[in-house]
Structures are given as C-alpha cells and as structure tokens.
Amino acid sequence: MFAIATKNFVEEVDNRGLLIPVSSLNDTIALLTVVVKRKRFWFWQKPKYLPTDFHFNDILIGEMPINPDVSEADFIKYTGTFGDNIQGSVDAAFVKANVNLEGKDSSKLQSSFGSLKKDEVDVQKLLQDCKDRVLDMSHCLIQQAKEKHKRVFGIVKERILTTQPCSVIEEVQQGGQCGGSLSSCGPKSHKISLKENGSLSKDSNITMEIPTQTTIAYGLIELDVKQDGCFVLCLMSDTNGGFEVDGAAKQGLLSVSGTPVHTSEIGLIQQELVRLKDNFQLLSGLPASIRSSLLQQITELMQDPPAISSLQKVLEQKYLEPGLGDVRPTDSEQQKIQGILDLLVPSQAGQSTSILTALHLIISALDEMTQDCLEYLRICSNPTTLRTLEQLVQCVSENKEMPLSSAVLTEDVYINTKHLFSLSNVSLKKDGNVVRTEIKHPQGNLPLVLCIAIRSLASLAYCG
Incomplete structure (x- = not known):
C-alpha cells in the first residue's frame, strides 16, 4: 500500500x-x-x-x-x-432455467x-x-x-x-448478486421448483498513518x-x-540478451524483438487451451499491479536466478500466481526454464508499465485487437506506416490504442488511408517495453 x-x-x-x-x-x-x-x-x-x-x-x-x-x-x-471501477451483469434464459449474475468491484487509493x-x-x-x-x-x-x-x-x-x-487510505468494495430459478416436470407430473437469490459483498478500508x-x-x-x-x-x-573487474577497464553495459544499451531507439527495438523471437515462438507453440487460459489470466492480472510484481519476483527468485531472496505474496496474489504457474510448469524439467523465461518476459514488461498503461492494454487484450497492435509494433520497429484497410481499427479501438501508445511515448496518427507511428521521446525504454508486451500477448493469441 x-x-x-x-x-x-x-x-x-x-x-x-x-x-x-x-x-x-x-x-x-x-x-x-x-x-x-x-x-x-x-x-x-x-x-x-x-x-x-x-x-x-x-x-x-x-x-x-x-x-x-x-x-x-x-x-x-x-x-x-x-482507483478503478468494474461493473458487469449477465442474464441468461434457458428452457427450464433463468440465471442472473451481477458483479461490482471498485478500489481507491488516496x-x-x-x-x-x-x-x-x-x-x-x-x-x-x-x-x-x-x-x-x-x-x-x-x-x-x-x-x-x-x-x-x-x-x-x-x-x-x-x-x-x-495518511495513505485504501478502500476496496467487492459485491455480487445472483438469482435464478429452475423447474423440472417429470413423466409422472411431479414438479420441482427451486428459487434462490443471494448476495456477497466484501468491503475493506485501511488507513496507514505516516509520521x-x-x-x-x-x-x-x-x-x-x-x-x-x-x-x-x-x-x-x-x-x-x-x-572494476579483474583490473580491466569496464566495458559498455550489455543486456542479458546481449543488446548494447547505446543504440538508436528504433534500431534497439528492432534488434531486441529479433533476439526475443524464440520466446515469442515458445508462447505461440503452446497448446491452444493453455494459450487461451494464460492470456485470460494475465489480462485479469493487469488489474492488480502488485500481483504482477509478485509474480515477476517469484519467477526470478525460484526459477531464473535462485538465491536472490524470498518473496511472500499475499494470499490473494498467491492464488493468482499459482493459477498461472500451474498452466506452464511442465512435467519435464528440461522444458521448464525456457517456457518460464518466456513467461517472465511478459510479466517483466507489464511490471515496467504504469497503472494507466496496464488498464488500456487490458482493454485491448483480445485476439482481434492484438492482431492490429502487433501490426503497429511492426510500424514502430521498422519506422513504417500501416494501411487502414489492413487493420480492424474501429473508432473505439483507435482511441484506446492511441492512449496506450501515447503513455509509452509513441504517437499514433491517422493520415489519409494510413496510420503512422512516431517515438516522441527517445530517452528511456517505454516504447521497447510496450512492443515486447504486445508481441508476447499476441503470441498467446496466436496473432502472427
């Protein structure tokens, strides 16, 4: 908090x-x-x-x-x-059953x-x-x-x-209602009727006094x-x-994947996406059911930035760089984290590290984003929109433009996508029949992080 x-x-x-x-x-x-x-x-x-x-x-x-x-x-x-507010309802009518579900979730940090x-x-x-x-x-x-x-x-x-x-004050409100009826008529005209209405709510209000x-x-x-x-x-x-190491002059910093830090922004994005290609292919090569579940769970995780950070630490400390220390997620975070890990930790240990490194790539990119950026990315994380976003990533990394005819870019999608890219220092403009991208501020890695996150999520949606 x-x-x-x-x-x-x-x-x-x-x-x-x-x-x-x-x-x-x-x-x-x-x-x-x-x-x-x-x-x-x-x-x-x-x-x-x-x-x-x-x-x-x-x-x-x-x-x-x-x-x-x-x-x-x-x-x-x-x-x-x-804070954010999430609200939804589902009504379903069947031949012998009616179901109504409503949910509301809001949180505020002041x-x-x-x-x-x-x-x-x-x-x-x-x-x-x-x-x-x-x-x-x-x-x-x-x-x-x-x-x-x-x-x-x-x-x-x-x-x-x-x-x-x-003070720091956190308010959380969670509530839901369900209602339904079920009737059944047997061959001997016996009639059973069940009606149920219920509600569930959970509120918390925590105040932390800062001296x-x-x-x-x-x-x-x-x-x-x-x-x-x-x-x-x-x-x-x-x-x-x-x-200083071994008395030798310190060399330029290198990334884990070997990319020099000092490179032009567009060239860096292009090089890094190429270097990470094996990770994207690992994700797109997963069985369709696992990819679908993983995309859904990661999309839900975007509503909980602390859980993203906890998952990133768990992957790093338990699987990729053991010995860095211990991380203790909260009970709610642990449930979300374990659900994702259960999908990906294979029975054969030889495959575990590479697949978990690919998962770590996605989560690490999300962990670098602001809460606003995560919210817009969550809205855009459906297979159709991810396909369009992946085309825009190609425009960013190759300094090209994209014909409007080649993308499903409705006005709503365009507005959300424009906000998403803007939060990562990339401008998006319609110019006649094309869409152009431009990196606004060369400093920092926000454009690269956005491109990695989109390519990873698109791999789970099998978009490309």
Whole structure:
C-alpha cells in the first residue's frame, strides 16, 4: 500500500525517472546512506534499489568523516487519488432455467502526503570532501556486493520528506448478486421448483498513518569503484557506476540478451524483438487451451499491479536466478500466481526454464508499465485487437506506416490504442488511408517495453 502510493507519487512528479520511490516504511533513508542498486534480468527493466544500514562514512578508510553541506527547500503539497471501477451483469434464459449474475468491484487509493520538503547535498563540496578518499575494500558490505552479480553502489544525494503527519487510505468494495430459478416436470407430473437469490459483498478500508520526517523518495549518485578502492562519483544521469573487474577497464553495459544499451531507439527495438523471437515462438507453440487460459489470466492480472510484481519476483527468485531472496505474496496474489504457474510448469524439467523465461518476459514488461498503461492494454487484450497492435509494433520497429484497410481499427479501438501508445511515448496518427507511428521521446525504454508486451500477448493469441 505504501509502496504503491510512493510509486504513484514519483510517476506524477518526476518524468525524468531520477527519483526512486521508497518501498517500505522500515527503510531508513538519510543523506549519504549507502544504497545497493541491483541490475535486472532484462536490460530494459528498472533496477531494484536496496537501502543498507550503512552510511558513506562507514565504508571509507580514515577517521575524518565527511560532513556534507545540506540545503532544505519546500517541494510541493501532494494529494493523489487513484482507483478503478468494474461493473458487469449477465442474464441468461434457458428452457427450464433463468440465471442472473451481477458483479461490482471498485478500489481507491488516496495518498495525502501534505506539504513536502527536499533535502539536498551540496555536490560540489561533496566532490572536494571525496578527493583522495578511498573505500575500505575489506568492508563486509563491499565484499558481499562484489561477490554478487550486477551490483552497483550509490549514495543518497537528495530526499523528499513529509513535514507533517499524513495518511495513505485504501478502500476496496467487492459485491455480487445472483438469482435464478429452475423447474423440472417429470413423466409422472411431479414438479420441482427451486428459487434462490443471494448476495456477497466484501468491503475493506485501511488507513496507514505516516509520521513526520518520513522519506518517500530519494535520488542517488552512483560510484565507479576501482579495485584499489579509489572511486569516482557519477554525476551525470546517463553515467553508470559499478565495480572494476579483474583490473580491466569496464566495458559498455550489455543486456542479458546481449543488446548494447547505446543504440538508436528504433534500431534497439528492432534488434531486441529479433533476439526475443524464440520466446515469442515458445508462447505461440503452446497448446491452444493453455494459450487461451494464460492470456485470460494475465489480462485479469493487469488489474492488480502488485500481483504482477509478485509474480515477476517469484519467477526470478525460484526459477531464473535462485538465491536472490524470498518473496511472500499475499494470499490473494498467491492464488493468482499459482493459477498461472500451474498452466506452464511442465512435467519435464528440461522444458521448464525456457517456457518460464518466456513467461517472465511478459510479466517483466507489464511490471515496467504504469497503472494507466496496464488498464488500456487490458482493454485491448483480445485476439482481434492484438492482431492490429502487433501490426503497429511492426510500424514502430521498422519506422513504417500501416494501411487502414489492413487493420480492424474501429473508432473505439483507435482511441484506446492511441492512449496506450501515447503513455509509452509513441504517437499514433491517422493520415489519409494510413496510420503512422512516431517515438516522441527517445530517452528511456517505454516504447521497447510496450512492443515486447504486445508481441508476447499476441503470441498467446496466436496473432502472427
């Protein structure tokens, strides 16, 4: 609940992606706190940030502590409300039976953080203070981080704090009604009649009180660490830190699938879709009944972003990268997760990893999307619309246009699709008898993530 509220806050106030939402009230984030950044399975996934119990001074050699100059400033006053409403009904009449079903599901998350302030380190003075300083490479935190794959050190340079007691409120309402009648006449004119009307409702209202001086988001400076403990502060947002390996100069970052980070946006999308082709083929090669059930369950999962995150962690920690830690989904999340895993975990262990990697690909792409983006994608996740979306992905990756005659693009579908693509920094325009796509903001991986999600879902719908 707190993690969703801080994530929503960061998405609203920081479109450059420099702020990191605090995921747990148990995390103590002070200026110059050491945070471990863990790179993910796919290069386009946002990294995970693990705050430690250590201050920057704790891992430096020498007794002279660094005491940074800190500036304080008012940030913003923030109140956000996020939610959705789902309602539906079914009426069915048979020769000897009538059935009526109604359902309603609504949820609302309100974050009232109030007036916020920002603490920020004077970076120029910090540079001076760090001159000729060396990290203690024998420190247990550094030793453990070096042993793990894809770890980077960062120190907190700024943080957003509450200035007054505030709250996060979650309201959930679930309700349903069913009614029906059944009659039967036997050959001896015996008559049985059954009438039943019932209702089920479940409401919850949870309020979390947040104390003053609680950090809800923070920014980092990454460290580029040499083997001898010398380090450089990475001041540019596009400069990455890390540990020097075997004394050799650090090479350019590579994705798990081998794609260089520094590539033109369109070229990157095209290359990555080609590299992931085997995963798409694995999904489209599943039996039709499994593909249909999997598409349905994943579509339903899009209404529950925390469950998507939990499934992604389960796949990563249990099957793809064991030893990363343990994840504990809630009971409702566990039920959804297990239903999906039961469809895909085969009896032959030799096939398990590849199929689960393909599932991890879909879920990881969905986990990178905002809640609004997930909602529009859910609306579009039927086989006919996915076929059109897949054609549009080809337009994006090959910088081409699509004839309107080749797609089922009704006005409603076009509006929803336009919103979906816009939320991922891709513009969609009708121009005469064609549809054109254009990447609006080259920075970031949102267009690539959207293309991967659509291609994966289309593979389950067997669209191409």
